[in-house]
Amino acid sequence: MEELEEIQSSFEKEKFIPETKVDKRKISFSRLKRRVLRHVWMIRGSVIFFVILVLFLALLLIKSLVIKSGADYYLGLARDFVFTPRDKIKIFDGRTNILVLGKGDVGHEAPDLTDTMILVSVDHQSHKVNLISLPRDIWITTLRTKLNSTYYWGNKKQPPAQRASGLEGSGGMILAKSSVEEIVGQPVHYALVLDFSGFKKIIDVLGGVEVDVERSFSDEKYPIPGREDDLCNGDPEFKCRYETLNFVQGKQFMDGETALKFVRSRNAIGDQGTDFARQVRQQKVITAIKDKLLSKEILLSPKKLTKLFNPA
Structure with missing residues (x-):
């Protein structure tokens, strides 16, 4: 009986850490997100530049049409x-x-x-x-x-x-x-x-x-x-x-x-x-x-x- 009690006591003292599976896709996505957020100002700047470019080209088109018409x-x-x-x-x-x-x-x-x-x-x-x-x-x-x-x-x-x-x-x-x-x-x-x-x-x-x-x-x-x-x-x-x-x-x-x-x-x-x-x-x-x-x-x-x- 004494031997059985010692075995149970040793099990209680030890911490049982379950084995967990690591999702590699989540890790990859998290790393990509961190990289993108580090350069978010560049993305926003590119979008703003593109919008301005489109507006500028539209104005040039309108101006050319007006000049051609003589108006x-x-x-x-x-x-x-x-x-x-x-x-x-x-x-x-x-x-x-x-x-x-x-x-x-x-x-x-x-x-x-x-x-x-x-x-x-x-x-x-x-x-x-x-x-x-x-x-x-x-x-x-x-x-x-x-x-x-x-x-x-x-x-x-x-x-x-x-x-x-x-x-x-x-x-x-x-x-x-x-x-x-x-x-x-x-x-x-x-x-x-x-x-x-x-x-x-x-x-x-x-x-x-x-x-x-x-x-x-x-x-x-x-x-x-x-x-x-x-x-x-x-x-x-x-x-x-x-x-x-x-x-x-x-x-x-x-x-x-x-x-x-x-x-x-x-x-x-x-x-x-x-x-x-x-x-x-x-x-x-x-x-x-x-x-x-x-x-x-x-x-x-x-x-x-x-x-x-x-x-x-």
Whole structure:
């Protein structure tokens, strides 16, 4: 019995350490992890460098597309005007005045009569834009003609080889600017002319504009292009030459064609058929164009900017 007790006592004193199996894959992974973590700053730096490289190449691509399209010149002018460098923008008394002329297309009954004349005045201190509509029937005593025909007569007085309708240096632009200066008592620094087609293209490239229609109105005598001489099968009222327009009060989304009808309508029933109401509608559309031009949808779209400044 004593021998048995001694054997049990010796077993209790000894520590029994079980044999454990070592997982070599875990050891290898742990070593690899430690090596990677030691160089994590290099990996992060490489990722950042790759992202910057991709952005840089994308900018180069966009720039090359813009230059090839010819839009870089116009974008440069727009950029210069927004940031108002004194050496590039004409300014008088803190303002830059731009005359916008609207006329009919070639083939129109009176293509060079500018029935839309709006003075856009930009205040460089407050950054506000004022629109002043000029009545087309203002009589210019020195020229013995109406204001809306100054562009026409200015082009007529130039030799045919020098006529450049729509350009800043054309006779029509020069005479229209000087006539407006005489009326408002302010210098007109720049001028541009838009025909019906150009007006519609601008709005369509922008993807349409939202216009707030103040009052509902109907116009039953809006002229249909190409039917000016239609005899309408003997109809004494020539109804086939016209279409009926209907505009409902409230915000309306308009494409180029609809916006053109909105600003040209002059035979609406009631006070919306007056020249004054027409001028107000024209200002609303120009304001809508300005707001759309300055929206993120346009400014962040190189494709739309290229189409806008270099239409096909």
